[in-house]
Amino acid sequence: MPVGLLYQAIFDLSVTMSATQHSSVAVAENATRAVLRQPRLLVRETLAGVVTALALIPEVISFSVIAGVDPKVSLIASVVLCLAMSFLGGRPAMVTAAAGSVALVIGPMVHQHGVQYILPAVVLAGMIQILFGVLGMARLMRFIPTAVMTGFVNALGILIFFAQVPHFWGKSPLIWGLFVLTLLIVLWVPRFIKAIPAPLIAIVLLTVFTVTSGQLLPTVGDEGSMSGGLPGFTQLLVPLNLQTLAIIWPCALSIAFVGLMESLLTARLVDDLTVTPSNKNRESAGLGIANILAGFYGGIAGCAMIGQTIVNVEMGKGRSRVSTVAAGLVLLLLVTGLSEVMAEIPMSVLAGIMVIVAVKTFSWHSIQPATLRKLPITETLVMLMTVAATVSTGNLAIGVVAGVIAMLILPRIVRGKRATTSETALPDREK
Structure with a gap:
């Protein structure tokens, strides 16, 4: 099977790049090899990746708006993050992309100083995460009290909610109508349709309505370029001096810490769901490398995404690195082939989706x-x-x-x- 051979070649390359293998990693690699040898499992993992890629699109676009960067750039960066962590990460089946927690951290720096500081900030954050992984400091995250972790999750939900308010509060009745319809679709459709993510259904139906009815509303295209093709590498546009360091280091340290904490929290969740171990130090170092790669594509840093990981593991039954490789490749195909269509998505629809995400993030x-x-x-x-x-x-x-x-x-x-x-x-x- 050609697809299986492609996955096998990529997987073997990632194993060759890893100098040391812990017992938890060995278990994961054996599981991946088992998937590649069995067509039934390969199809299951690939379909899980397809569903996960579809679930990624609305949230990544929304988070790019929070961070103040072009949606297309965040989507491409998410492709890089997802593929890189499929090979370098310590927790198979965990989905990594441009996440809300990181967007909330990097957004204030971008709004105050400009997008040109994203690259050095993200690279510095990646270096800090690599250092955490090499020194074994990632394991110290488990000592963070449960009350603090609960407060972290609740605060994340609150911040995501208030970031959406400007997109619907005080707007026209039509925008309010689309916002409320989005809430209803996302909440009610899963009771009848489980194979397709409800946020995707809301996006397709309401985008088709606004385009065919000729309504002029704020769209994703208004937030930044969604032109086709792949972006090139981002060039460093700020001098490497103490002034630049003073601007980026608080943001970089926050990105490294918050991203790593959310990733390890998600890894622990997947460990419990799949009853398999993960390598926390490899996860930290791999996340650092993936963030550096994403930074050179102009994207914000990322970390594990709890919601999309649940979609992959629970809805799609993804258990190996194959599922996240498939998610990254499908997302790349959608971004390069359907970017002009995604530019027509109304912002009020994305706001509705993110309000649901905020409500589900909060630990009621x-x-x-x-x-x-x-x-x-x-x-x-x-x-x-x-x-x-x-x-x-x-x-x-x-x-x-x-x-x-x-x-x-x-x-x-x-x-x-x-x-x-x-x-x-x-x-x-x-x-």
């Missing part, structure tokens, strides 16, 4: 009364402080650091107050 279980009653008060406070610090600064990395500091300090304060209360409550035996 964490704020239910039953959950709050079971948890220690310190964990609830840490979660709330992580959310507050993130939303107030707009920086996920700052929020996580604030949450970790709060986790170190608050339990001592609470214990101190309890001790003081106990001493005050003791009866005076001398009376």
Whole structure:
């Protein structure tokens, strides 16, 4: 089978590039070889990749708007990220692309200083992630408290939601109508159609409606170029000096930390779903290399995407690197062949999709009364402080650091107050 031979050749090249193999990686490579030898499994993995690629398009375009870059560039960068991590990553079947958490971090720098600083910032972030992987520091991420991780996820959902508000709030009734229709389609269609991602159905139906009806609405094409073909390598347009370093290093450090944390969080989720191990240090180093490659294509950095990974693993039953290779290749085909069509997608439709993403990202279980009653008060406070610090600064990395500091300090304060209360409550035996 020609497709199988192509996958086998690419896979063998990636194995040759890896100097060392851990037990978890060996398990993954054996699983990939098994897929390549069995046509039935190969078809399943390839179809999982097709569905995943379709699910990637609306979110990547929306995140590019948040970051302030052309949608076409983010889509191509996502192709690079997805393919590179298929070979270099430590967690097979995990989908990596231009993600919302990274877009939220890099967006303020782009809006303040310009897109010319993306390349050095992304390359520096990639170098930091490679260093984390080589030194084995990625394993330290598991010590981040659960309350902080919950606060991180909740803050991410809140920031994604508010980033969509300008696309529908205070707009015309038609834009509001498309926004509400998008919400209804994405929420209700999965009850009847499971083979095709509901966001894709919403995009196709509502884009066809706006084009055929001749309505003039803000579209993806208004946010940046969607011309056909592949972009060339991005040239460095800023001087490499201390002034540039002062601009990019806070952003680069945040990209490295936030991207790595979300990737390792997603990897742990896939480990549990598939009952297979992953190599966290390889994931960190591979993500760094993939981000550097994406940066040279002008794209923002990326990390694992929880929603699309769930689509690949749960809906598509993807279990090997073949599924993400297929996703990257299909996404490349769609971007190069249908870019002019994607330019006609209304922004209000994408806003509706991203609002659903924000709602699903938020951990509603964490704020239910039953959950709050079971948890220690310190964990609830840490979660709330992580959310507050993130939303107030707009920086996920700052929020996580604030949450970790709060986790170190608050339990001592609470214990101190309890001790003081106990001493005050003791009866005076001398009376």
